[in-house]
Amino acid sequence: MADTLPVHVTVVIPTRNEEAAIVDTIRSIPNDGWCEKLDFLIVDGNSSDRTRELAAEEGAWVVMEPRKGYGRAYRTGFALAKGDIIVTLDADCTYPGEEVPGLVRKLVEDNLKFITCDRLRRAEDGAMSGLHGFGNWGLSATARMLFWYGVHDSQSGMWVFWKNIMEDKKMRPTHDGMPLSEEMKINARRVFGRKKAIEISVPYRVRVGDAEINTWGDGWLNFRFLFAKRFGINRTRSDWGPDDNTQV
Ligand SMILES: Nc1nc2c(ncn2[C@@H]2O[C@H](COP(=O)(O)OP(=O)(O)OP(=O)(O)O)[C@@H](O)[C@H]2O)c(=O)[nH]1
């Protein structure tokens, strides 16, 4: 086995009704001493199924964030995560947990700041419906045109980065919904450039459990956000982190 990396890694996972996949998602990430400390922070959006209970049984720290949204969950999770390095993925077995040690090693050894994982080049058969594939392609092409930042997959939800990059306000994402995903990459490239904020292709698999995503609504929201951000008219939110209703 390669040497133990002298870092504390926190895997932050947003969940809403993911009882079918949360356990396998957590277990997909090797936990055999490849880093000094590995822990899991589940930011749950009021699941009505057994998601929180199952995650806690796996040893994860489960936080309840009643404020709605994928982006909101991450904006709370990033502030609470205790690791030096944060890794993100969905709780639906679509992203390759087994690649996490290699990605973290690359971040550390290549002296990078931020890695985003591209799903489009290596998506497995059936992982993305035709409509989602087309939407991802369209949004990614629009983002490249507006920001000239060269990221292939603007909607990927798997990132690996140093927690302290979030101390810089220019890096902090502001959106509470799905557009947080594109915002992460745009901010990272703006702050760190193409050499320190890189994109790596990873496999992307068929989802386990039912998605609650609103394809047309979220697609439109993502599209609008790109223009709002480009022309500086998106409302910046300062409410980073948990609030009084977050159960930590
Ligand atoms: N805490 C919280 N988590 C959410 C919310 N909405 C979605 N999630 C979680 O965020 C992750 C991404 O959502 P998905 O439904 O997988 O969205 P997607 O990946 O665009 O859609 P699929 O391709 O169908 O998987 C999943 O782990 C969800 O459970 C929310 O409002 N609050």
Ligand SMILES: [Mg+2]
């Ligand atoms: Mg997903």
